[in-house]
Amino acid sequence: xxxxxxxxxxxxxxxxxxxxxxxxxxxxxxxxxxxxxxxxxxxxxxxxxxxxxxxxxxxxxxxxxxxxxxxxxxxxxxxxxxxxxxxxxxxxxxxxxxxxxxxxxxxxxxxxxxxxxxxxxxxxxxxxxxxxxxxxxxxxxxxxxxxxxxxxxxxxxxxxxxxxxxxxxxxxxxxxxxxxxxxxxxx
Amino acid sequence: xxxxxxxxxxxxxxxxxxxxxxxxxxxxxxxxxxxxxxxxxxxxxxxxxxxxxxxxxxxxxxxxxxxxxxxxxxxxxxxxxxxxxxxxxxxxxxxxxxxxxxxxxxxxxxxxxxxxxxxxxxxxxxxxxxxxxxxxxxxxxxxxxxxxxxxxxxxxxxxxxxxxxxxxxxxxxxxxxxxxxxxxxxxxxxxxxxxxxxxxxxxxxxxxxxxxxxxxxxxxxxxxxxxxxxxxxxxxxxxxxxxxxxxxxxxxxxxxxxxxxxxxxxxxxxxxxxxxxxxxxxxxxxxxxxxxxxxxxxxxxxxxxxxxxxxxxxxxxxxxxxxxxxxxxxxxxxxxxxxxxxxxxxxxxxxxxxxxxxxxxxxxxxxxxxxxxxxxxxxxxxxxxxxxxxxxxxxxxxxxxxxxxxxxx
Numbered sequence: 001x002x003x004x005x006x007x008x009x010x011x012x013x014x015x016x017x018x019x020x021x022x023x024x025x026x027x028x029x030x031x032x033x034x035x036x037x038x039x040x041x042x043x044x045x046x047x048x049x050x051x052x053x054x055x056x057x058x059x060x061x062x063x064x065x066x067x068x069x070x071x072x073x074x075x076x077x078x079x080x081x082x083x084x085x086x087x088x089x090x091x092x093x094x095x096x097x098x099x100x101x102x103x104x105x106x107x108x109x110x111x112x113x114x115x116x117x118x119x120x121x122x123x124x125x126x127x128x129x130x131x132x133x134x135x136x137x138x139x140x141x142x143x144x145x146x147x148x149x150x151x152x153x154x155x156x157x158x159x160x161x162x163x164x165x166x167x168x169x170x171x172x173x174x175x176x177x178x179x180x181x182x183x184x185x186x187x
Numbered sequence: 188x189x190x191x192x193x194x195x196x197x198x199x200x201x202x203x204x205x206x207x208x209x210x211x212x213x214x215x216x217x218x219x220x221x222x223x224x225x226x227x228x229x230x231x232x233x234x235x236x237x238x239x240x241x242x243x244x245x246x247x248x249x250x251x252x253x254x255x256x257x258x259x260x261x262x263x264x265x266x267x268x269x270x271x272x273x274x275x276x277x278x279x280x281x282x283x284x285x286x287x288x289x290x291x292x293x294x295x296x297x298x299x300x301x302x303x304x305x306x307x308x309x310x311x312x313x314x315x316x317x318x319x320x321x322x323x324x325x326x327x328x329x330x331x332x333x334x335x336x337x338x339x340x341x342x343x344x345x346x347x348x349x350x351x352x353x354x355x356x357x358x359x360x361x362x363x364x365x366x367x368x369x370x371x372x373x374x375x376x377x378x379x380x381x382x383x384x385x386x387x388x389x390x391x392x393x394x395x396x397x398x399x400x401x402x403x404x405x406x407x408x409x410x411x412x413x414x415x416x417x418x419x420x421x422x423x424x425x426x427x428x429x430x431x432x433x434x435x436x437x438x439x440x441x442x443x444x445x446x447x448x449x450x451x452x453x454x455x456x457x458x459x460x461x462x463x464x465x466x467x468x469x470x471x472x473x474x475x476x477x478x479x480x481x482x483x484x485x486x487x488x489x490x491x492x493x494x495x496x497x498x499x500x501x502x503x504x505x506x507x508x509x510x511x512x513x514x515x516x517x518x519x520x521x522x523x524x525x526x527x528x529x530x531x532x533x534x535x536x537x538x539x540x541x542x543x544x545x546x547x548x549x550x551x552x553x554x555x556x557x558x559x560x561x562x563x564x565x566x567x568x569x570x571x572x573x574x575x576x577x578x579x580x581x582x583x584x585x586x587x588x589x590x591x592x593x594x595x596x
Contacts, residue, residue, distance in 0.1 A: 049288055049308035052321040054341060054384060055404055062402070062409065064371035064393045084483075114395075124508040124519065124548050125592050126376070126420055126434065127477060127484055130441040130461040133417045137439040155395060156439050158418045162373055162392075162592070163350045186395070 075102050079139060081179045083122075086134035088142040096139070099183055100147025106185040107153045114184040115139050117158045118165075120175040125160050132158035139181045155186075217275045217330070219245060220254035224262035224281035224290075233286045233315045236363060240316055241280065243361065244323035247558075249578030250332045251276075267296055276302075278326065286312030291322045293329065303329045313366070316359040333577070337553035341384050342560075342571070342596045343377045346589035353592055355389055360560075360596065362571060362584045369402075376420045376593045381428040382554070387595075388412065388421040388431070399433070413446065423466045423474075432465040432474065443476055445491065455491060466511040468533060475499060475511050475533065486518050488533050500536045502529050510551050517541075517550035517559060528561055530576070541574050549594055562591050 076099050079092050088096065103113050117132030117139075136156035143149045166177040221241055228234060238257060245251045260268060262281045271277060274296055281290040287310070293303040303326060307318045320339040327335050342358045355377045358365035373392035380386035386403045397419040399412040413419070417436030424431055431446040432455075443455040443465040456462040458480050465476035468488070475488045478496075484507040486499040503520035510517045514534050519526050528550045530539040541550075546564040553560070559574045569586040571594075 049306040050321075051308050051310070052317050052339070053308075053310040053314060054317075055310070061367055062369045062371075064369070064374065064391060123484070123521075124464070126422065126463045127461065127507040129418045129420065130434065130436075130463045133436050133439065133441055134461065136417070140439065156417055157392070157397065158436075159351070159373075159392075160375075160418075162347060162353065162375075 076183045078180045078182050079135075080176065081135055081181075083120075083179070084131070085179075086117075086131060086138050088138050093142065093146055096142045096146050100143055100149055103143070103147070103149060103183065103185070107149070111185045111187055113143075113149070113154045114186050115143075115154060115156045116163075116182045116184060117156070118163060118178055118180050118182065119161050120178040121161045121164065121170075122175070129158045129160035132160050135179075135181050216250055216252045218252045218254070218273070219276040219278055220256070220258060220271050220274045221245075222258040222260045222271075222277055222279045224279065225259040226262070227281050227284060228259050230284035231282075231286045231312075233312065234282055237280070237282050237289070237315065237319060240319040240361065240363060241278065241323065243582060244319055244338060245278075245326075247573060247575060247580055247582050248323060248327055248332070248335045248338070249575040249580040250327060250330070250335075262290070262292070265299060267294075267299065272296060276330075280322070282318075286315050287318075289315075289318035289322060291326070293326050314359075314364050316361060316363040320359060333557065334555050335557075337555060337558055337596070340554065340596050342594060343379060343384075343387055344594035345375050345377055345389070345592040346569075346586070347592055348589050354589075360571075360573070360584075361582075362586065368404075376422075378421045378424060378595050380424060382426065388424070390419050390421070413452070417441070420463070422464050425467055425471050430471075432467065434463045434465070443474065456489070456496070457494075464507075464509055466509060468511040468516075469514055475509055475516055477507055477509055486516060499531070499533045500538075501531055502538045502540075508548050508550065512552035512556035515552070515556065517552060517561075519548045519550060528559070530559070542572075547572070549591070551594065551596060553596070560594070560596055562594065564590075 077095050079095055115136045117136030119128035119132045136158060140154050140156050143154060144151045164178045166174040168174055223238060242253055242255055245253045254274065262279050277294040277296055279292040288306065288308045290306045292301055295302055305325060307321050309315060309318055317339060324336055324339050338360060342360060345353050345355045347353045351373055353373050353375060354367045355369035355374050356365050356367050375390045377387050377389040380388055380401055385405050386401055388399055388401050391398050391400055396414040396416050398414040399419050399421055401410045401412055415435040415437050417439050418434065418441065420434040422432050422434055429448050433444045433446050434441060435444050441461050441463060442457060443462050444452045445455055446452045458478060461479045463477050465474045468475055473488060473490045475486055477484050478487050483505050485504065486501050486506055486509050487496050488499050489496045499516060501518060505521040506518045508519040514532055516531050516533060517528060519528055525544055526546045526548055527543060528541045528547045530541055531537060541559060547561050549562045551560040557576055559576060561572050563570045563572045563583065569591050570583045572583045574581045
């Protein structure tokens with residue numbers, strides 16, 4: 001009996017101490033330093049009106065262009081991946097080796113190789129950019145180890161889901177075409 | 188011993204609920220009607236839109252029962268139409284034909300007191316929504332309701348327009364005003380650089396290496412911050428604007444870095460897989476981030492300067508997007524074909540689902556943590572959604588075209 005009471009006492013203490021504190025989001029103080037100030041070009045009244053425009057002029061538009069050229073790369077094949085995968089499996093190695101032969105010729109003429117990693121549109125873009133980069137990096141490593149290309153001639157970049165090869169629908173077959181790496185020859 | 192045990196057992200009956208209480212009891216919302224000045228009604232193409240903006244702003248604030256009927260009347264005359272006597276407040280407004288000025292009066296009907304009378308102007312009529320948003324924020328403040336200043340903030344987002352092309356846009360929260368500010372090539376992951384929204388960061392893919400730039404919206408200056416092979420994202424900025432959380436891959440390996448302006452970068456994570464999407468939490472000495480270190484993307488936390496990483500309590504096992512405010516986190520959970528947003532805490536197992544269908548991603552807290560923004564995708568259509576966490580009021584604003592790639596507000 002005493003042992004039973006002792007055990008129940010211990011359990012009760014554990015139960016009370018395990019309960020989380022009740023918090024109300026509405027009672028949590030907000031750091032005033034985080035609250036924005038609305039800047040206007042004139043915060044004082046202007047003929048009785050408060051100017052609430054954040055920007056004093058019509059906003060500018062910047063137009064950019066690519067700073068490098070891409071050369072057509074006939075004969076080079078893409079490599080495709082399963083969902084969430086980025087490993088170069090053995091059956092992909094013949095493609096790597098064949099691509100390496102073509103790419104070596106381009107390198108000899110002074111070009112560099114850019115490997116782009118791509119993803120399908122499932123998941124958020126930032127994660128997909130990282131996944132695309134894993135694919136590009138794995139491909140680079142395979143080109144170096146199996147294709148004999150000097151890694152200093154290869155740049156890798158992730159394109160995430162920005163450049164889908166298939167946009168007709170969201171079928172598995174269509175999405176599979178987007179999970180790939182592409183090889184670009186650049187000057 | 189028996190008495191002690193009895194006492195402890197009795198205490199358990201009144202133990203506090205382990206869940207965080209998010210919902211605030213809103214016992215009653217104030218009733219309000221809107222009256223447009225009959226002398227200026229319909230005098231510009233923006234006039235019908237202004238009425239609906241005011242209605243929707245009042246609704247999403249969560250503090251008002253809004254009469255959605257359109258009323259016209261005298262802006263100056265103090266008489267109140269009989270059918271409006273049962274309303275607690277009247278909002279009279281006079282919107283200038285030029286579209287760039289708005290006058291309001293907030294009247295307490297019980298004694299005909301004018302609680303607020305104010306005029307607002309904007310430099311360009313196309314930015315007219317900010318007249319309404321600022322007016323409703325001031326009305327809210329004069330009535331001592333909870334802060335809704337998030338309403339007058341600018342959204343900044345990137346959207347894909349074609350293969351390898353994306354533009355960066357600035358808009359009001361309803362998308363009634365939206366303008367492109369960067370086009371040409373691939374421009375991604377815009378992030379406000381400061382609380383005042385006078386500058387922003389973004390990643391350009393138009394150079395050989397992804398490059399992070401800072402644009403000052405007031406001066407037009409464009410400054411290169413850093414380049415990185417592979418990928419480069421600014422995922423968060425500290426409150427004082429001096430520290431950035433970056434996802435970089437200088438050696439082809441994606442990790443989280445902290446960039447201090449004027450000092451350089453410090454690597455925060457070292458993991459051979461994927462670490463992305465870091466956010467400051469609490470006093471900004473800790474971060475939460477998305478990692479696949481257990482095979483699938485999930486949310487983790489660590490103190491800056493420490494190597495210890497722990498998984499944040501969360502629902503689901505495939506969570507690839509997160510935002511943080513104080514100790515609270517938002518994240519997207521893949522559930523079959525749907526992706527839904529959940530609210531949680533890094534210090535408890537509290538979980539609250541916020542959406543229930545479609546693809547819902549990129550959740551973002553408002554600047555005061557009371558409202559959640561998210562992107563809803565159904566089919567090929569994007570909408571920007573808002574949820575008031577306290578009152579559960581919600582709104583959805585569709586995008587006309589393009590797919591949103593990243594968003595900040």
